Amino acid sequence: MSFAELGLSEPILRAVIENGYTIPTPIQKQAIPAVLKGGDLLAGAQTGTGKTAGFTLPILQRLSTIAPKPGTRAKSVRTLILTPTRELAAQVEESVRTYGKYLKLKSGVIFGGVGIHPQIKLLSAGLDILVATPGRLLDHMEQGTIDLSKVEILVLDEADRMLDMGFIRDIRKVLAALPKQRQNLLFSATFSDEIKALADGLLNAPEMIEVAKRNSTVEVIAQKIYPVDRDRKHPLLAHLIKAHNWSQVLVFTRTKHGANKLVEQLARDDITAMAIHGNKSQTARTRALGDFKAGELQVLVATDIAARGIDIDQLPHVVNYDLPNVPEDYVHRIGRTGRAGATGEAVSLVCVDEHQMLKDIEKLIRQTVPREVVPGFEPDPNARAQPIQLRSAAHGRQGGNRSGQTPGAAPRSAAPRPSGPRPAAPAGRRQGGGGGSGNRGR
Structure with a gap:
């Protein structure tokens, strides 16, 4: 199966091919069609499986073909992607820019550890896609510099790690500010009881996919x-x-x-x-x-x-x-x-x-x-x-x-990186944003 068979538009396919990818990874084969349908998704995928392109590609497709909600205005956001750390936030937004190169969509990233004023300016005109860490997003919500009432798609990336890092209260505050009618995508490396509880309260009749054998080490x-x-x-x-x-x-x-x-x-x-x-x-x-x-x-x-x-x-x-x-x-x-x-x-x-x-x-x-x-x-x-x-x-x-005893914490696992797309540094940056962890003080 090629990317062309997944229903992606020509501008997106051109960007993917320019970065040297023609064959989607297992998570991409399953996630892209699922997201394009418009329903909720619960996906089990580790870092290195190509999951970022698995949700950024179909989101770009949906946003470029579906008109914004009526009343979309300054400070509003159409897609919100939450990640646990500043580095991951930056890489996800880089992926958005790389594969959205030929689309007229605006993206940005916000996180702590840097000045907030450039981010306020970034948000003021409104964005199609915003990647954020929870703490800095709450800062903007409290200052009234962002409008989440028009969000059409919500992504929780590495949800298990966000729970590990104590973000559950922040996530609930963000969820309370979102419209009830929206598409929800939850990606997690593991399905702990906490993740299942979060998914039950967040997702509506989700499609469930899981790739890569958990807790396996790479043969190479x-x-x-x-x-x-x-x-x-x-x-x-x-x-x-x-x-x-x-x-x-x-x-x-x-x-x-x-x-x-x-x-x-x-x-x-x-x-x-x-x-x-x-x-x-x-x-x-x-x-x-x-x-x-x-x-x-x-x-x-x-x-x-x-x-x-x-x-x-x-x-x-x-x-x-x-x-x-x-x-x-x-x-x-x-x-x-x-x-x-x-x-x-x-x-x-x-x-x-x-x-x-x-x-x-x-x-x-x-x-x-x-x-x-x-x-x-x-x-x-x-x-x-x-x-x-x-x-x-x-x-x-x-x-x-005592030596070697392990305290309670959600398990993690990993998988080898297949040959699917991953972010490549673009020639120019359409929209900027500060960098840092939304994990306030951590």
Whole structure:
């Protein structure tokens, strides 16, 4: 099946083809016709499945062929797309601009972390498509700088992560401002009880689709465990980067403080590295991600939440400096490599404190990850596990858990990126918007 067979208009097909795509991914094959019908949709799809084009393409089609509601005026929005993080918001709006290149539609993106006044100007003339994070959207609602009474289509992207991050109250406030008659599209990597409850209250007789086997790891990803003492992780990481001449490495840490500390340590080893997390300014995050994508930065250190929206072709190396609190996040992390048919390597530096975490991960993925002890970095066989302080993103509680215990949090999963369309940098920007996380203060 080709994109031409999905009922998309010539201007949209031209933009898709210009970006080198002719065959839709599984989620696109199912989601595009479903959205074009005009009904509600509940879709299970992970990052890397091509889901963004799965809803942006048919939305562009509908908006370009259906006249706006009567009374559409300044500050009004026809389609509202909510995302959990600033990076994802920016990438989704970039996708809208890329595939809407030949359409007379106006789009924009708003999120926190930057000045609000350029966004007020952006919204003042009205938009066909607005991508937003919840917190900044509420700021505009409270200031009366946006009108949501004419919204025709609502998209909740990565709804499970939005619930993880505590956005449910913000989402309910937004829903209360929307017209009752509208099309609702909910995309989630998992279908937890919270997601099902949200869907039940939001969707009207939705079509349900789900693609990619959940909790599966990609066959083209070579996984490896390096046992090491907790205080030798940094020297081992530096050794691996230099010994194997790794040039582009995405490293995950458990905390913001850990990310900052690791960047400082790597700098002393003459390894260029930058960190992205919630405490970093939007400018710093954008610069770090841009330098990393361009190959000018050797190592990007990220926390799980900050890494949402990072989408890089042929990323060769992912390192779990700290194992994730939630086993499903391991699958999501390593799924960032080995995409589009490329091979990738995912390594984890595991100390005695994380042995239970590793057992939980291997139980989830139903395989034992190969171990390799690096000469000179042999772990102390007599070392005893120490408790790891884990923070529940969903509830904001701090708790001391015995080694490897996982606090309550919604599961995550990932899938390889098939060969469907994904955002490509357009030549020019029709509509601007600030950047940042709607997650106020996070």
